[in-house]
Amino acid sequence: MGLDDRKLAVLRAIVEDYVSTQEPVGSRALVERHQLGVSPATVRNDMAVLEEEGYIRQPHTSAGRVPTDRGYRLFVDRLSRVKPLSPAERRAIERFLVGAVDLDDVVHRTVRLLAQLTRQVAVVQYPSLARSSVRHLELVPISTTRLMLVMIADTGRVEQRLVELPGPVPADDVFDLRRLVNEKLAGARLSETPPLVQALVEEVPSELRPAMTTLATVLLETLVERHEERIALAGTANLTRGGLLDFQGSLRPILEALEEEVVLLKLIGETEPSTTRVLIGDENEFDNLRAASVVSTGYGPGATIVGGLGVLGPTRMDYPGTIATVRAVARYVGELLAQN
Amino acid sequence: MGLDDRKLAVLRAIVEDYVSTQEPVGSRALVERHQLGVSPATVRNDMAVLEEEGYIRQPHTSAGRVPTDRGYRLFVDRLSRVKPLSPAERRAIERFLVGAVDLDDVVHRTVRLLAQLTRQVAVVQYPSLARSSVRHLELVPISTTRLMLVMIADTGRVEQRLVELPGPVPADDVFDLRRLVNEKLAGARLSETPPLVQALVEEVPSELRPAMTTLATVLLETLVERHEERIALAGTANLTRGGLLDFQGSLRPILEALEEEVVLLKLIGETEPSTTRVLIGDENEFDNLRAASVVSTGYGPGATIVGGLGVLGPTRMDYPGTIATVRAVARYVGELLAQN
DNA sequence: ACTGGCACTCGTTACAGTCGAGTGCCAGGA
DNA sequence: TCCTGGCACTCGACTGTAACGAGTGCCAGT
Numbered sequence: 001m002g003l004d005d006r007k008l009a010v011l012r013a014i015v016e017d018y019v020s021t022q023e024p025v026g027s028r029a030l031v032e033r034h035q036l037g038v039s040p041a042t043v044r045n046d047m048a049v050l051e052e053e054g055y056i057r058q059p060h061t062s063a064g065r066v067p068t069d070r071g072y073r074l075f076v077d078r079l080s081r082v083k084p085l086s087p088a089e090r091r092a093i094e095r096f097l098v099g100a101v102d103l104d105d106v107v108h109r110t111v112r113l114l115a116q117l118t119r120q121v122a123v124v125q126y127p128s129l130a131r132s133s134v135r136h137l138e139l140v141p142i143s144t145t146r147l148m149l150v151m152i153a154d155t156g157r158v159e160q161r162l163v164e165l166p167g168p169v170p171a172d173d174v175f176d177l178r179r180l181v182n183e184k185l186a187g188a189r190l191s192e193t194p195p196l197v198q199a200l201v202e203e204v205p206s207e208l209r210p211a212m213t214t215l216a217t218v219l220l221e222t223l224v225e226r227h228e229e230r231i232a233l234a235g236t237a238n239l240t241r242g243g244l245l246d247f248q249g250s251l252r253p254i255l256e257a258l259e260e261e262v263v264l265l266k267l268i269g270e271t272e273p274s275t276t277r278v279l280i281g282d283e284n285e286f287d288n289l290r291a292a293s294v295v296s297t298g299y300g301p302g303a304t305i306v307g308g309l310g311v312l313g314p315t316r317m318d319y320p321g322t323i324a325t326v327r328a329v330a331r332y333v334g335e336l337l338a339q340n
Numbered sequence: 341m342g343l344d345d346r347k348l349a350v351l352r353a354i355v356e357d358y359v360s361t362q363e364p365v366g367s368r369a370l371v372e373r374h375q376l377g378v379s380p381a382t383v384r385n386d387m388a389v390l391e392e393e394g395y396i397r398q399p400h401t402s403a404g405r406v407p408t409d410r411g412y413r414l415f416v417d418r419l420s421r422v423k424p425l426s427p428a429e430r431r432a433i434e435r436f437l438v439g440a441v442d443l444d445d446v447v448h449r450t451v452r453l454l455a456q457l458t459r460q461v462a463v464v465q466y467p468s469l470a471r472s473s474v475r476h477l478e479l480v481p482i483s484t485t486r487l488m489l490v491m492i493a494d495t496g497r498v499e500q501r502l503v504e505l506p507g508p509v510p511a512d513d514v515f516d517l518r519r520l521v522n523e524k525l526a527g528a529r530l531s532e533t534p535p536l537v538q539a540l541v542e543e544v545p546s547e548l549r550p551a552m553t554t555l556a557t558v559l560l561e562t563l564v565e566r567h568e569e570r571i572a573l574a575g576t577a578n579l580t581r582g583g584l585l586d587f588q589g590s591l592r593p594i595l596e597a598l599e600e601e602v603v604l605l606k607l608i609g610e611t612e613p614s615t616t617r618v619l620i621g622d623e624n625e626f627d628n629l630r631a632a633s634v635v636s637t638g639y640g641p642g643a644t645i646v647g648g649l650g651v652l653g654p655t656r657m658d659y660p661g662t663i664a665t666v667r668a669v670a671r672y673v674g675e676l677l678a679q680n
Numbered sequence: 681a682c683t684g685g686c687a688c689t690c691g692t693t694a695c696a697g698t699c700g701a702g703t704g705c706c707a708g709g710a
Numbered sequence: 711t712c713c714t715g716g717c718a719c720t721c722g723a724c725t726g727t728a729a730c731g732a733g734t735g736c737c738a739g740t
Contacts, residue, residue, distance in 0.1 A: 024733090026732065026733050026734085027733075027734080028732085028733080029732095038682070038683085039682070039683050039684075040683090040733095041682075041683055041684070041685090041735095041736095042681085042682055042683070044733090044734065044735075044736095045682090045735090047734090048734090048735080058733090058734085059691095060689090060690065060691065061688095061689050061690055061691090061733085061734075062688090062689050062690045062691065062731090062732065062733050062734065063690085063691075063732080063733070063734090064732080064733065064734095065733095101501065101502070101561075102500060102501050102502050135480070135482065135488075136480045136488075138478050138480065138490065140475070140476045140478065140492055142475065148475075148476075148492055148498075150478065150490055150492070150498065152480055152488055152490070152500075156502075158488075158490065158498065158500045160442060160492075160498045161441065161442050162441065162442050162496070221441075234599060235599075236576065236595050236598075236599065237591075237592055237595035237596040237599060239595070240590060240591055240592040240595065250580060251577075251580055251591065252577055252580040255576050255577035255579070255580065256577040258576075259574060259575075259576065259577060364702090366701065366702050366703085367702075367703080368701085368702080369701095378713070378714085379713070379714050379715075380702095380714090380715095381704095381705095381713075381714055381715070381716090382712085382713055382714070384702085384703065384704075384705095385704090385712095385713090387703090388703090388704075398702090398703085399722095400720090400721065400722060401702085401703075401719095401720050401721055401722085402700090402701065402702050402703065402719090402720050402721045402722065403701080403702070403703090403721085403722075404701080404702065404703095405702095681740105682739105682740085683738100683739085683740080684737105684738095684739085684740100685736100685737090685738090685739100686735105686736090686737090687734105687735095687736090688733105688734080688735085688736105689732105689733090689734075689735100690731100690732095690733095690734105691730105691731095691732090691733105692729105692730080692731090692732100693728105693729090693730080693731105694727100694728085694729085694730100695726100695727085695728090695729105696725100696726090696727085697724105697725085697726085697727105698723105698724085698725080698726105699722105699723085699724080699725100700721100700722095700723090700724105701720105701721100701722095701723100702719105702720090702721095703718105703719080703720075703721105704717105704718095704719085704720100705716105705717090705718090705719105706715105706716090706717090707714100707715095707716090708713105708714085708715090708716105709712105709713085709714080709715100710711100710712085710713080710714100
């Protein structure tokens, strides 16, 4: 059980070397590249203990050692030192994000930036509707029996839906509907709208009742149930970095997982606020992603969190660097959002 | 030069066999699996000619033959028979597309459907703004100096942009701006708006002039220059089908190309109307896609074309089947759009 | 508690040999 | 003239063997 300082140092050295060389690391190489102050034989003894405890393993009998998921976990929790961003990286972040023109633009730039800086697959969740408030609802007549409903949230998100009315509704009535809906809902948190919408249907003058009823249905669907979350993805080509060694030879399961919004949301959807979350290997719940790690965090204007972002890569990844980058990008995006 | 009927039949047989088995096909196997009515030796002579003409080649001296890009081209142009969709496929298409609730939904369902049916990477271009008309422009005040501009196109697309006004504009003025802008632009084709916007700025009452000027800038940017085209993608996991044999061992270049919207647009952006376009191997202009083929076509309500869709896969693909599917899906989507 | 030394394991590489699919070519026949 | 059977040849795929070497575990010595 007892892992003295040197054993921890050995584990750290193994992780660092393996991450950078991608090859199992042996005892001799270790003492050469790090100042451990002991001989290879001693290191071997330490390694035997580390292996017994499940922190490292040998791919085959006569090979060096490789960290296990558990080893990475220990490394991340206790051994990694914060790696400050290089000035070049800071500059890249700033340069990349100025000039963003609307929310879509911000999200797209962010996700590309993250992919580029970390050289991994980047995922950015649009500001969650659940955490947004209604800024304005617009009703645009398409024909006498059709409306386009446009919802603008305070986070900048815009959602639209076609509303098929039960019968023709004159322009004046549409005007009234718009006013009523906005009076009641503007400023409300999305998550609090259902009772308000319900109340609306009941309060509305009887001639507007049928139209309002269908409108309410669509509203609830749009605001609460459907779509809800959107996601942007970039850098899938980075999966091919490191040949086929990572991901045990097949990108198939990874690519499949990346196509599922639900999966991505679970991965980067923020849970505890403002912490950076690291999921290593089989710590995440999806079989397809057993060979991958995810580093994610929440972002938002000021202290509030409106969405998550993160990256996905091989378990053999540069955790300190990636964590630093993810955090930095999240902070910058938050500042950017605060300006709007 | 002269390719008699039998030689063409041989080529067709080679393509069909290679597509289904993924292995170089030899003369004996050919006569066994197809009723060519001649001996292997004869087929070998024909093969020699086909090879000389560049339609097939041998991976190595003692192997069977494999079609070249040129061979596929000839096959697609002259040898493939139309493959009718199976009833199951027809049903899948219908089932998949009913219940789509707005444009985003239509596009997403379509792209997933295409990927699923063809088992390849599917790409769907949103209805091109260039081919859309303005249905309505909405101005939503965010603060006294900020507006959210929302443009709704007749194709269902909705674009939004934040407008930073040069100074505070009272609500009444916003109201006027909205009316003016809609009077002038509603119904106009997007491509025809620039002069109209220009005229607007000049005609507007002087107290609205500064606001209208910035608004005009943003309008032009939104309507004509920026974003312009959007794209949906699905089925990247299908790239891993067929092991690493397709795409000469590395998905890297393919994945990189798929991340570039510009590339995708060039590939599936429709050129001549209503034709199905097939780009085989190096016929397309991107080095990264030398090992891939693209089947694409335009779609739109009725006879007009508003966007493109298609699939990307290995040159060794089932062209007749893929072409049939792409066409069918495009037709259904067109019908769906016509209903709105 | 650490170290040098040593036997051992086992994946990697190189090389030789066999097998067999597939070819090109030629001489003979319809 | 065109097709066919036959035959020698090529060359990749596979198999078996041997040498190599990185790395280990263990033990005796300091």
